[in-house]
Amino acid sequence: MRVSKLFGKTLREIPAEADTVSHQLLVRAGMVNQLVAGVYSYLPLAWRVLQKIENIVREEMDRAGGQELSLPVLQPLELWQLSGRGEALGKVLFTLYDRRERPLALGPTHEEVITQLVSRNVRSYRDLPLMLYQIQTKFRDEPRPRGGLIRVREFPMKDLYSFDTDEAGLDVSYRKMIEAYRKIYERCGLPALLVEADSGAIGGKDSHEFMLVAGSGEDEIIYCPGCDYAANVEKAVSVKGNIENGAPRKVEEVSTPGMGTIEEVAGFLKVPHSHTLKAVFYVADGKMVFVVIRGDLAVNEIKLKNRLRCTELRLATEAEVIEAGIVAGAASPVGLSGFKVVADDSVSSGTNFVAGGNKPDTHLRNVNYPRDFKADIVADIATARAGERCASCGGVLASTHGIEVGHVFKLGTFLSEKLEAVFIDEKGETHPIVMGCYGIGIGRLLAAAIEQSHDAKGIIWPAPIAPYHVYLCPLYREGTKVTEVSEKLYGEFLAAGLEVLYDDREESPGVKFNDADLLGIPFRVTVSPRTLQKESVELKRRNEKESALVPLAGIADKLKGLIKG
RNA sequence: CGGGGCGUAGCGCAGCUUGGUAGCGCGUCUGAAUGGGGUUCAGAAGGUCCCCGGUUCAAAUCCGGGCGCCCCGACCA
Incomplete structure (x- = not known):
């Protein structure tokens, strides 16, 4: 293909709409064009x-x-x-x-x-x-x-x-x-x-x-x-670990004025987050669900949704929580009824948890499962996080x-x-x-x-999926034999079954090199008076910095070998 | 669906605060010089200023409504 005839223009500037590297390069290389949000035309290269x-x-x-x-x-x-x-x-x-x-x-x-x-x-x-x-x-x-x-x-x-x-x-x-x-x-x-x-x-x-x-x-x-x-x-999944906190003791009420979040309550009562139970409220297909999980863990909504077998799951709004008579900030399943309760299996990973007292500014110490509350479903509904232990080998997850x-x-x-x-x-x-x-x-x-293969100059195609194998790049054609030789090479390459992008444009070396790099063609073959003096062309791989002079004779075969290898 | 940003020449942007009928860079076209990493000079073409309505003698600019695009979140086989 002759670059002069190729449909699609390269762009110098980064398109404003594109944030992702692959998107920027696809647009700059003239490979795609957006029609409406999420709908693209694929130009010949793409x-x-x-x-x-x-x-x-x-x-x-x-x-x-x-x-x-x-x-x-x-x-x-x-x-x-x-x-x-x-x-x-x-x-x-x-x-x-x-x-x-x-x-x-x-x-x-x-x-x-x-x-x-x-x-x-x-x-x-x-x-x-x-x-x-x-x-x-x-x-x-x-x-x-x-x-x-x-x-x-x-x-x-x-x-x-x-x-x-x-x-x-x-x-x-x-x-x-x-x-x-x-x-x-x-x-x-x-x-x-x-x-x-x-x-x-x-x-x-x-x-x-x-x-x-x-x-x-x-x-x-x-x-x-x-x-x-x-x-x-x-x-x-990850290992949630057992939280050592002594044999179950008697539940006692404590006053926690103004303390709502786990952060606040744990800080106020001077206990680690892992010694608390957190309550989260969801609406699953229109029904309120009461979710309990250890205070240091986060609910994984996908797991929860799967457990509930519901179609729609979302956090309950503040109004819905109040409407349901739940005391936000001090809620727990202890002594509550009328809700579907889902507990993360971490509730049985320890003893004597701090949980909500279901009264304003009141929490309970020494809450134990299943002694003090029951759940309709007990399962793993926690989000695994980096830093936790691997369930398979005990290593630290990343x-x-x-x-x-x-x-x-x-x-x-x-x-x-x-x-x-x-x-x-x-x-x-x-x-x-x-x-x-x-x-x-x-x-x-x-x-x-x-995304995987690019540099500051542009795309670096892996050979098997590159749009073309070779970028044939003649320089300084006027008054020299460069055009003649390049045309001949182009023919030879095609005859050898190589896929060639032939930059037959009247452009300066910088423009051609930059376009070659942007388009990411694996091999660049440069023909100039300088290389012809030595009966050679310059061969450069897109993914390497150095180029080499290679004799004109047999260049097509050599390229063929390189691409296959 | 919630939050934020943007919409002016093919592309990237300025102009909008303080209304007076649009400009810069890149690209494109013509000509010349140049010659190994987006070369230089001279000239030219190219715009419903997203759309509709309002205010005004006058709107890219002010006001109202709508549409589109991008980003974060929700969401997403």
């Missing part, structure tokens, strides 16, 4: 990268036994009501009406469609296992698109769905996919970390995410430097941020049950198909690759 990523993904999916197909974007809303996930997705679902006023959704994903399709084509255990995938545009009306291509509302995504006869089969498919994903990230130059994840609105059991560790990442990862434990903070570049789920049978995707086993018995699903956002992978 399109080439997307296709390369897509092909890598496709190859690995095929290798793992996947069969590619194409599914509708327009989906009847009923299908989402049938699966029950329409409600869970809520406003994320783009909806529209056809001319007959029939409600439709733009597919945010395709589990429902594929399950229905499979239910019509699979009858027998002989048809299983099965892996089907598609690489298509998905639509999600995200509450807040951000970070350029990191979180968008319309985006290309690969989804593979596995169908097995039993859990053991699902385990096999799941492991195959994790392996395939590892290869994909490796080929894209991304050191992705496998972390345990919450399965969210999609439901199901096991779930893992692949994370690219990056400061700009939206997700917090809790990991253990001492072992291989790593989890999304939504899911992460925290970092990451960009989610892949997510795999063991769906189980809930969708196949709802949509009646069943098979008949050897004994003639009918069972729901056991499902898994595995997604990779292609555009996000592109953005993540840039």
